[in-house]
Amino acid sequence: MAAIPDKIQTWQMVEPGKEGKPGVLQKTTLPMPELAEGDALVEVAGCGVCHTDLGYFYDGVPTVSKPPLTLGHEIAGTVLAGPDALVGKQVIVPAVMPCGNCPICDEGRGNRCLAQKMPGNSLGVYGGFSSHIPVPAGDLCVVDDPKFPLSHYAVVADAGTTPYQAAMRADLKEGDLVIVTGITGGVGVYMGQIAKALGAKVVLGIARNQAKLDRALDFGVDYVINSKDKDIKQIKGEFGDICKQAGVPKNVGWKIFECTGTGGGQEIALALLSFLGKLVVVGFGLQANKYMLSKLMAFDAEIIGTWGCLPEYYPKVLAMVQDGRVQIEPFLETKPMSQIEQVFEQQHAGLFDKRQVLEPDF
Structure with a gap:
């Protein structure tokens, strides 16, 4: 298992776009945070590029956390630190992670919890277009027996769920x-x-x-x-x-x-x-x-x-992927994360037939 570095390598959106004009991305580093109780540090294997990311980057759709922040909420990776039972596990990070302790969550509607954490939107400065990301550990979906490269499971985090x-x-x-x-x-x-x-x-x-x-x-x-x-x-x-x-x-x-x-x-x-x-x-x-x-x-x-997906449903969708009822391989392709600017531009122009998953290559 990889060692824990002292910095997170990341591509931040330092300025959002407006009316179809692109924002500004910048390759930078962030200090590695101390994990809060109940959090996990995930080494990112892949992060999918979603239409929502392009809305933030081109149309000025507001994020909860203000720029500069890292976009990306379709994440799969490996837990490097956190609860002992999760360390070393390959996981899917839910796109929205509810607080679990509010009237909305109590009604079983936590996918729209107003205190939810969403990477690339409301998880502070952290998002998936990075080398690592700290996330709440309780909602992680473990991929016990991956049938495909771990990065490919990133699409399950949003597009599939x-x-x-x-x-x-x-x-x-x-x-x-x-x-x-x-x-x-x-x-x-x-x-x-x-x-x-x-x-x-x-x-x-x-x-x-x-x-x-x-x-x-x-x-x-x-x-x-x-x-x-x-x-x-x-x-x-x-x-x-x-x-x-x-x-x-x-x-x-x-x-x-x-x-x-x-x-x-x-x-x-x-x-x-x-x-x-x-x-x-x-x-x-x-x-x-x-x-x-x-x-x-x-x-x-x-x-x-409808908004996002309850974390409790992720294992059910993962089971559909694992047994072939839901196919992901024909609908995705991977690229190095260093190509993020070109991928954003080409996807915004509608030039891709498949979901783009960016793999860290810092």
């Missing part, structure tokens, strides 16, 4: 009818797989890239609609044809997971919401929407928000 939390918010169960808008995105690819793993009867994916839509059919998706250059009427027409083909109703009971965070994706999701349906908002965006709320009354339908 956020859909599971969304499924729990929707009370997704065997036999349900599911629509995923943004099925080809970094979260959507796992939303479809998890929905199918939980027993959904039909999973319909909607996106704009035909090649990725074709790929989705091999990973939990039964039908796809390419929404590129189509209006809502055309999309609803295709949806109706698919429902007829599948022998299911087009206007009752669909659970819709909006994973794009875009105005267009949200418009499609709202248009398909119907009787007894549920729309779960998974993706984040800054745009406003117009919707006749009285439709919810008429449909007896629901619109639900």
